[in-house]
Amino acid sequence: ESGTPRGRGRILAVLLTLLAATAAAGWYFLAGPGAPTTVPQLVNLSSAQAVAALDKAHLDARETQEFSETIAKGIVISSTPGAGASLGRGADVTLVVSKGKERYAVPELLNINQKTATTRLAKVNLEVGPVTTAFSDSIEKGRVISADPPSGTLLKRGSKVALVISGGPQPFDVPDFRGLTPQAAQDLAQESDLVLQIATERVFSTDYDKGTVATQAPADGQVVRGDTIELQISKGPELVKVPSVFQKSSAQAVAILEAAGFEVKVNRFLGAPLDICTGQTPSGGQFAPKGSVVTITIV
Incomplete structure (x- = not known):
């Protein structure tokens, strides 16, 4: 039957189908989506340049970011797969793009207490450094007078900020x-x-x-x-009436005057054999400051 026109037609149809499949496969793997391509050099290119280079190589970019102390912001740090790798067209290449140096701004810390300052620093990945105290007439005791470095300064993660805390006014x-x-x-x-x-x-x-x-x-x-x-x-000294101690014994005179709030000075005349008061200054009946001295003469 293969020699008949009908058989030859069937063989021709099969051959044409195989030829079409082979052509399609050839196109897919040589010029189509399955065609091989090489990852270009991407490191140290800007993000936009790297995406353009991948597009030209019929590859798709997938971008992630990370900090770098050496690579400027927006520049490609690395790619996965790396330069020279063979991939099918349309495959993904992951780019790691620099976010620049990891830095955090010191927040505003003035006139807040130390606990709040510690919390604010922790929120931006910074820490409290040395804490000292200084007197201040304007900043309430226990609150921050100054920070070193000051607010707005960019620091690395984990850097310490020194605080000066108010001890209140100086005594x-x-x-x-x-x-x-x-x-x-x-x-x-x-x-x-x-x-x-x-x-x-x-x-x-x-x-x-x-x-x-x-x-x-x-x-x-x-x-x-x-x-x-x-x-x-002061109202001045309290004036007290001096009691008279005339003809009192020395012991009686002293007791009476001291009870009235005076100090007593005793002058004894010729040894004072009679032990009788014959005079006093100030005299009885006068007013004198309480606590002042009354002098008596004993004979």
């Missing part, structure tokens, strides 16, 4: 207001940035003149700017 010795007039006390307080609180009730004082500062609280130790000092103004 100083409390001024002595005693003996000053109220106006002079106010002037001194203003110079020291202190606040005065003057009591309305005045007090007796044998040490400070009437109308001047007699007491203050605190009277010693240290204060800081803005602290309050409480003052009391």
